[in-house]
Amino acid sequence: MAPTSEPLTAARILEATEEVLRRHGPAKATVVDVARALGVSHGSVYRHFRTKAALREAVTERWLDRTSASLSGIVAEDGDPEARLRTWFTTLFEAKRHKAGDDPELFATYMVLIGEHSAVVDRHIADLTGQLTTIVEDGVRRGVFASASPAVTARAVFDATGRFHDPCYVRDWEQPGIDDEFEAVVGLVLRGLRV
Amino acid sequence: MAPTSEPLTAARILEATEEVLRRHGPAKATVVDVARALGVSHGSVYRHFRTKAALREAVTERWLDRTSASLSGIVAEDGDPEARLRTWFTTLFEAKRHKAGDDPELFATYMVLIGEHSAVVDRHIADLTGQLTTIVEDGVRRGVFASASPAVTARAVFDATGRFHDPCYVRDWEQPGIDDEFEAVVGLVLRGLRV
CATH class of the missing domain: 1.10.357.10 (Tetracycline Repressor, domain 2)
Structure with missing residues (x-):
């Protein structure tokens, strides 16, 4: 998923998380992978979801x-x-x-x-x-x-x-x-x- | 199960197999374990059941x-x-x-x-x-x-x-x-x- 200038919403994070899970599998997918897919820091993801x-x-x-x-x-x-x-x-x-x-x-x-x-x-x-x-x-x-x-x-x-x-x-x-x-x-x- | 002089029947082998599976789990249980529990050779077991x-x-x-x-x-x-x-x-x-x-x-x-x-x-x-x-x-x-x-x-x-x-x-x-x-x-x- 290419980084965009859209605001980082919970919906966008969840969309990216599904894609990361699809690509890496549930055992390997990390919050860092999700942040990278969105072009944001993992801290930005944690502001929406407090834990993995x-x-x-x-x-x-x-x-x-x-x-x-x-x-x-x-x-x-x-x-x-x-x-x-x-x-x-x-x-x-x-x-x-x-x-x-x-x-x-x-x-x-x-x-x-x-x-x-x-x-x-x-x-x-x-x-x-x-x-x-x-x-x-x-x-x-x-x-x-x-x-x-x-x-x-x-x-x-x-x-x-x-x-x-x-x-x-x-x-x-x-x-x-x-x-x-x-x-x-x-x-x-x-x-x-x-x- | 103690060795006995009873004839080796399919029923006795199956009884021993269940006990071996209970003890060793399905991943580790072998035909040799079953034969040992019965006090017979593994060849004797294979005469009743051709494969594991x-x-x-x-x-x-x-x-x-x-x-x-x-x-x-x-x-x-x-x-x-x-x-x-x-x-x-x-x-x-x-x-x-x-x-x-x-x-x-x-x-x-x-x-x-x-x-x-x-x-x-x-x-x-x-x-x-x-x-x-x-x-x-x-x-x-x-x-x-x-x-x-x-x-x-x-x-x-x-x-x-x-x-x-x-x-x-x-x-x-x-x-x-x-x-x-x-x-x-x-x-x-x-x-x-x-x-």
Whole structure:
């Protein structure tokens, strides 16, 4: 990344950090590498992120937040809750497959970072199950879903579909038949939600 | 294990192999260690298992088969299919938690072996989903489960409950709330199966 005269923002630092992680890998990437890529001193980077761990945590959060953001529009829509839930999981599975398949090295890098920052992962899962809770609540309000506790149900729906979004299954995602298996699980879960 | 005058059977070799793996770890355990533990020559071991890889594969299969065997009785029972399905998953989750919690080092060892022998894992999953298929078929026959294809449904039910038996979730199994989360997923899945 060529040095520019743009002001040094947290967003620019995170962008450069991802690039440095991609190039050097999570074991070797340093704050000095990030500063060099931006043409600034490492002190300037530390003014935005107090420690290397904080910087790595922030870049992990940004990566996960991109996924949450791509799904939030589906939650806000006004259509049939069952169709929205299906679209939500299809979009999530597609997003994860793209992240893993388009740039496997960067994906592996983020898997290392995710292992280091479990609180970020917990927040991400809370974000996603929060989105699902909104759809489940909407379904209950419209009388199409049965749920005594939408938050508990949302977590169950999220857990039941883990094979199609949890990175521990990344090797399954390109297997033949995986789309049919996705359909079978989502179909079963949606049947389980109906009143 | 003290040398004995018992005949050298495959079962005794596998028992000794597990003990050697427990003691030395998967990286260091050798066939010579196994032979020494049994008080026999390594040639005698190779007469039963032609390669070290074959021996490691067989010990992995034995470990997995113990789980399948503990579940097969539930499949053979004559009770309500929904209750049997619940018991089957409860028993599987308990068995996995015990394997992981009672002897974490041996569990970690088997996780390494499982990574080396994916065909054994595929056979194990086929065993387990075969058992589930039998219960689903029984439920369809009795008119309590809806399924156009019991084998597909069985795989979906297995996938949907992965958080409670797939070793990639071992760290979740001792978390507070995990039993409630198990109940929520199994409840959702059973609702999805009902006619």
